[in-house]
Amino acid sequence: MDRAEKQAELDLLIGKFTKAQVAVCADYRGLTVAKITQLRSELRKAGSEGRVVRNTLARLASTKCATNAKPGELEKFLGSIVGPTLVVTCDNDPIAPTKVLAKFAKENADKFRVKGCWLDGAYVDAAGVDSLSKMPGREETFAMLLALINEPATRLVRLMSEPSAQVVRSIEAYRKKLGGEDSAAA
Numbered sequence: 001m002d003r004a005e006k007q008a009e010l011d012l013l014i015g016k017f018t019k020a021q022v023a024v025c026a027d028y029r030g031l032t033v034a035k036i037t038q039l040r041s042e043l044r045k046a047g048s049e050g051r052v053v054r055n056t057l058a059r060l061a062s063t064k065c066a067t068n069a070k071p072g073e074l075e076k077f078l079g080s081i082v083g084p085t086l087v088v089t090c091d092n093d094p095i096a097p098t099k100v101l102a103k104f105a106k107e108n109a110d111k112f113r114v115k116g117c118w119l120d121g122a123y124v125d126a127a128g129v130d131s132l133s134k135m136p137g138r139e140e141t142f143a144m145l146l147a148l149i150n151e152p153a154t155r156l157v158r159l160m161s162e163p164s165a166q167v168v169r170s171i172e173a174y175r176k177k178l179g180g181e182d183s184a185a186a
Contacts, residue, residue: 001054006054006057009053009054009057010057010060010061013053013057013058013060013061013087014061014064014065016049016051016061016087016089017061017062017064017065017089017118018065019089019091020089020090020091021090021091021092021093021094021119022089022090022094022097022098022117022118022119023062023087023088023089023117023118024087024088024089024097024098024101024114024116024117024129025058025077025080025081025085025086025087025088025114025115025116025117026085026086026087026088026101026105026112026113026114026115027083027084027085027086027112027113027115028052028084028086028111028112029083029084029111030110030111030112031108031111031112035108035111035112036050036052036086039086039100039104039112042100042104043088043097043100043101046090046093046096046097046099046100047090047091047092047093047096048088048089048090048096048097048100049088049089049090050086050087050088051086051087051088051089052084052085052086052087053085053086053087055081055082055083055085058081058085058087059078059081062074062077062078062081062118063078066118066121068121069121069122070121070122073121073122073123074123076116076123076125077116077117077118077123080115080116080123081115085115088101092138093137093138093139094119094132095132095133095135095136095137095138096137096138098117098129098130098132098133099133099137101114101129101133102114102129102130102133102134103133113126114126114129114130116128116129117129117132119132
């Protein structure tokens, strides 16, 4: 890479880190190109992007973007950018990429591992990323919230329609008691 290419890559990484809600670092040593391509495809479906980066450029971009970092947290994150590094960023849902990466790490445990991530100005280690992957994602959270909002209205409609339904059931029972099956046809 010449100097202009490095600067363009650095600018791209700074843009991605600035917009990202989460940035996850993973070691992909030993994976085939086909497996990495498969992982990138799954990440795209989850609204994320995986990119193999040069460690020096990733460290520089992280340092420039981590203005709200808690003391000591940036150093921990920079410590995870060693060896072959795949950086996964996501702009809208911090849980979605962790789910994809945790699943992929289980399937390829001998050749792929998550090193850690940057989330809300703090470093999260590999165990924390695994815990994040078990949380409900953005869409699941919205679905649960919608169900909570709809529940009182559903109960109210059911409660309001119950008296009329009870009257209809009472009339039907009385009709059957009088032998209304035959008299209704006459």
